[in-house]
Amino acid sequence: MLKQCEGSVAIAESVALCRPEVICAYPITPQTHIVEGLGLLVKSGKLKSCEYINVESEFAAMSVAIGASACGARAYTATASQGILYMAEAIYNASGLGLPIVMTVGNRSIGAPINIWNDHTDSMALRDAGWIQLYAESNQEAVDLHIQAFRLGEALSLPVMVCVDGFILTHAYERVDVPSQEQVDAYLPRFEPRQVVDPDEPVTIGAMVGPEAFMEVRYLAHARQMQALELIPELAAEFRGAFGRDSGGLLHTYRSEDAETIVVALGSVNGTIKDVVDEMRAEGVKIGSVAICSFRPFPSAALAGALGHAARVVVVEKSLSVGIGGNVSHNLKMALAGRATRVHAVIAGLGGRAITMASLKKVFRRAIEDRLEAVSFLDLNMEVVNRQLERERLERRPGPAAEAILRDLAGAGVGVGAGANGKGGAR
Amino acid sequence: MTGPNRVRFYQTGTFTVGNRLLDVSVGSVQSDAERNNSLNSGHRACQGCGEALGARYALDAAMRAVDGRLVVANATGCLEVFSTPYPESSWRVAWLHSLFANAASVATGMAAAMKVKGRRDVRVIAQGGDGGTVDIGFACLSGMFERNDDVLYICYDNEAYMNTGVQRSSATPAAARTATTPAAGDQPGNVFGQGKSVPLIAMAHGIPYVGTASVADLRDLEYKVGRAMAIRGARYLHVHVPCPLGWGCPTGDTIKVARLAAESGLFPIFEAEAGEVTGRRLIRRPVRAEEYLKTQTRFAHLFNPKRDEARLALIQRIADRNIERFGLVEQEAVA
Numbered sequence: 001m002l003k004q005c006e007g008s009v010a011i012a013e014s015v016a017l018c019r020p021e022v023i024c025a026y027p028i029t030p031q032t033h034i035v036e037g038l039g040l041l042v043k044s045g046k047l048k049s050c051e052y053i054n055v056e057s058e059f060a061a062m063s064v065a066i067g068a069s070a071c072g073a074r075a076y077t078a079t080a081s082q083g084i085l086y087m088a089e090a091i092y093n094a095s096g097l098g099l100p101i102v103m104t105v106g107n108r109s110i111g112a113p114i115n116i117w118n119d120h121t122d123s124m125a126l127r128d129a130g131w132i133q134l135y136a137e138s139n140q141e142a143v144d145l146h147i148q149a150f151r152l153g154e155a156l157s158l159p160v161m162v163c164v165d166g167f168i169l170t171h172a173y174e175r176v177d178v179p180s181q182e183q184v185d186a187y188l189p190r191f192e193p194r195q196v197v198d199p200d201e202p203v204t205i206g207a208m209v210g211p212e213a214f215m216e217v218r219y220l221a222h223a224r225q226m227q228a229l230e231l232i233p234e235l236a237a238e239f240r241g242a243f244g245r246d247s248g249g250l251l252h253t254y255r256s257e258d259a260e261t262i263v264v265a266l267g268s269v270n271g272t273i274k275d276v277v278d279e280m281r282a283e284g285v286k287i288g289s290v291a292i293c294s295f296r297p298f299p300s301a302a303l304a305g306a307l308g309h310a311a312r313v314v315v316v317e318k319s320l321s322v323g324i325g326g327n328v329s330h331n332l333k334m335a336l337a338g339r340a341t342r343v344h345a346v347i348a349g350l351g352g353r354a355i356t357m358a359s360l361k362k363v364f365r366r367a368i369e370d371r372l373e374a375v376s377f378l379d380l381n382m383e384v385v386n387r388q389l390e391r392e393r394l395e396r397r398p399g400p401a402a403e404a405i406l407r408d409l410a411g412a413g414v415g416v417g418a419g420a421n422g423k424g425g426a427r
Numbered sequence: 428m429t430g431p432n433r434v435r436f437y438q439t440g441t442f443t444v445g446n447r448l449l450d451v452s453v454g455s456v457q458s459d460a461e462r463n464n465s466l467n468s469g470h471r472a473c474q475g476c477g478e479a480l481g482a483r484y485a486l487d488a489a490m491r492a493v494d495g496r497l498v499v500a501n502a503t504g505c506l507e508v509f510s511t512p513y514p515e516s517s518w519r520v521a522w523l524h525s526l527f528a529n530a531a532s533v534a535t536g537m538a539a540a541m542k543v544k545g546r547r548d549v550r551v552i553a554q555g556g557d558g559g560t561v562d563i564g565f566a567c568l569s570g571m572f573e574r575n576d577d578v579l580y581i582c583y584d585n586e587a588y589m590n591t592g593v594q595r596s597s598a599t600p601a602a603a604r605t606a607t608t609p610a611a612g613d614q615p616g617n618v619f620g621q622g623k624s625v626p627l628i629a630m631a632h633g634i635p636y637v638g639t640a641s642v643a644d645l646r647d648l649e650y651k652v653g654r655a656m657a658i659r660g661a662r663y664l665h666v667h668v669p670c671p672l673g674w675g676c677p678t679g680d681t682i683k684v685a686r687l688a689a690e691s692g693l694f695p696i697f698e699a700e701a702g703e704v705t706g707r708r709l710i711r712r713p714v715r716a717e718e719y720l721k722t723q724t725r726f727a728h729l730f731n732p733k734r735d736e737a738r739l740a741l742i743q744r745i746a747d748r749n750i751e752r753f754g755l756v757e758q759e760a761v762a
Contacts, residue, residue: 021539021540021543021544022536022539022540022543024536049543050543051539051540051542051543053535053536053539053574054574055532055535055570056566056567056569056570056573057566057567057570059528059529059532059566059567060529060532060535060566060567060570063525063526063529063532063533063535063536063567064532064533064535064536064539065536066525066529066532066533066536067500067523067525067532067533067534067535067536067537067538067539067540068536068537068539068540069536069540070523070525070533070536070537070540071498071536071537071540071541071544072540072544073536073539073540073543073544075536075540089526089528090525090526090529093525093526097525197498197521197522197523197537198498198521198549199495199496199497199498199520199521199549201521202518202519202520202521202522203521203522204511204516204518204522205522205523205524206501206507206511206522206523206524206525207511207512207513207514207515207516207524208507208508208511208512208513209513210512210513213513
């Protein structure tokens with residue numbers, strides 16, 4: 001049904017249509033509206049046969065999901081930011097045990113400094129945890145990806161993260177088509193677990209594995225993700241047949257077939273990028289874009305096919321791999337190994353910094369003029385950075401950097417918070 | 428103890444042996460030829476392991492109480508490592524190991540799954556050592572308690588991190604030597620005035636049932652497991668299980684050492700319902716705390732090279748306080 005609603009509400013309704021049996025909720029901005037929405041659906045009786053558990057931490061949320069999934073229940077939770085790090089150990093455990101839990105990540109930065117706004121640092125930190133990671137471009141895709149995620153995860157006995165940009169998508173009101181229960185029931189069969197904890201067939205799950213078999217067990221995790229590379233496009237095609245729209249798949253291309261310059265990104269920023277592509281195309285620039293939907297498994301072959309003809313690829317990344325640059329571009333270079341394609345990483349939008357069309361256009365032009373560095377930072381205020389570096393050079397204890405930069409931005413002599421004397425402030 | 432460690436085949440004065448002549452209905456679960464053997468022989472626990480003994484009795488009692496309709500979540504630790512070196516398993520119950528800190532939460536998830544699937548007959552036990560319970564797993568445990576999830580959590584308390592090589596936990600008693608509270612300096616061993624009583628904390632949650640038990644009285648342990656399984660909601664059982672390796676006592680003395688802990692009052696055995704103490708195991712033959720301490724090399728520095736009278740008195744005070752607080756000695760028995 002077409003409706004105008006908040007992204008989180010639409011996601012909650014979509015998850016409910018998947019008939020989860022156990023939902024674990026622990027609040028963290030910007031994920032809260034999703035679990036609140038599900039809580040209301042359960043409490044009001046609209047979502048039946050579902051245990052909604054208010055847990056005491058994200059670590060417990062994932063652990064409850066592990067116990068529930070291991071007993072054959074369809075389990076769901078949602079988190080973001082610090083929460084995903086707090087549950088990190090259990091995230092690895094869920095995939096190691098092959099439990100098809102679905103989790104929404106309302107993508108948000110990681111502190112310090114604490115910041116509630118969007119970037120991809122949180123889910124990127126867990127990119128190697130053995131979970132499938134799907135990134136939604138719009139709220140419609142977020143709705144659709146959750147339905148596909150349960151199907152995909154349960155088919156392969158792997159957990160799936162559906163990554164949704166915090167605020168930009170979770171809190172945006174836009175038109176969404178939420179499918180009917182009949183449609184979802186027809187697409188998503190009942191959960192038939194590969195292995196369950198059950199007194200009728202008592203087995204030991206989670207035994208200690210030594211060097212003689214650990215490599216093989218870990219390789220199996222990789223092999224299953226390679227199977228997902230096959231299954232993800234198949235499920236997206238089937239979804240198109242059943243629901244009548246394109247959602248999911250490994251990646252989406254936009255005006256890239258004849259493009260010399262191709263922009264690659266994950267998530268909602270692809271909307272902005274497409275607008276820039278349209279503008280530059282109108283100016284006669286051969287530019288296009290590719291949105292990566294499945295970051296894990298990484299669609300190396302599909303990307304090589306989609307990007308191979310381009311002279312250059314500009315990766316707009318919402319996370320910084322500190323000490324080297326970008327995560328996505330690093331992965332992409334592996335996919336393009338042996339080709340002459342130049343790959344640029346543009347770190348953008350950290351902590352919710354607006355990614356504007358004007359700035360993107362400028363950076364794409366620099367790339368086309370072969371003036372763009374291998375790693376660059378969109379709209380980074382280097383003057384402020386240099387002044388802070390200078391303060392640190394002059395003084396052993398110049399005070400907290402984040403506060404000093406805020407003071408600097410507010411203007412010389414204008415204090416931020418308690419310390420108006422040029423240093424000090426909140427320590 | 429001097430000389431070889433003598434094995435007695437008939438231990439007079441215990442409740443644990445000799446009941447094979449009783450009617451099955453009043454006999455112990457272990458005396459039943461049809462017992463489940465939940466933790467089967469062949470596992471790799473050390474000789475004299477109190478935890479293996481406690482877990483076997485507890486789970487067999489639980490399996491009998493719920494007619495085999497049981498699933499178990501196990502925390503990382505000795506119990507997990509010695510029982511399941513892949514591809515072997517000693518467990519004859521449906522058993523899941525996830526992580527060190529999350530057994531209580533995993534059990535919550537299991538109980539939720541069973542409830543939603545209409546399998547209320549299937550009951551859930553979570554179990555772990557003291558490290559996985561009173562330290563790293565404490566938040567998950569408290570969460571499970573306050574939500575009153577339908578889980579029995581059993582802590583096998585051997586008073587330190589034994590699996591990693593005997594490091595101090597918040598269940599380590601005062602003065603005990605561990606690898607991280609060495610018997611060195613002016614105040615050798617574990618610091619006084621630290622640690623916590625998780626049974627009392629569990630009671631503060633107001634959960635339906637809390638019990639402490641000891642491998643010194645296995646019949647009492649079986650009774651408490653049975654009692655706990657007859658109740659729905661969050662339940663907690665804290666079982667004292669000597670670790671000969673970590674405590675430095677002969678491997679044949681596990682029961683004896685556990686009994687001295689109970690009889691000295693250092694490990695009070697009681698049960699509580701809805702936050703109120705409802706029963707205690709009375710001390711039958713009171714002993715001084717030092718009789719217990721002397722059996723273990725982890726307390727050797729209290730006696731050698733000279734007696735540490737001040738700290739021995741402090742430990743005796745802890746025992747006396749327990750006896751008074753839980754009423755462990757009948758008034759007329761106090762001489």
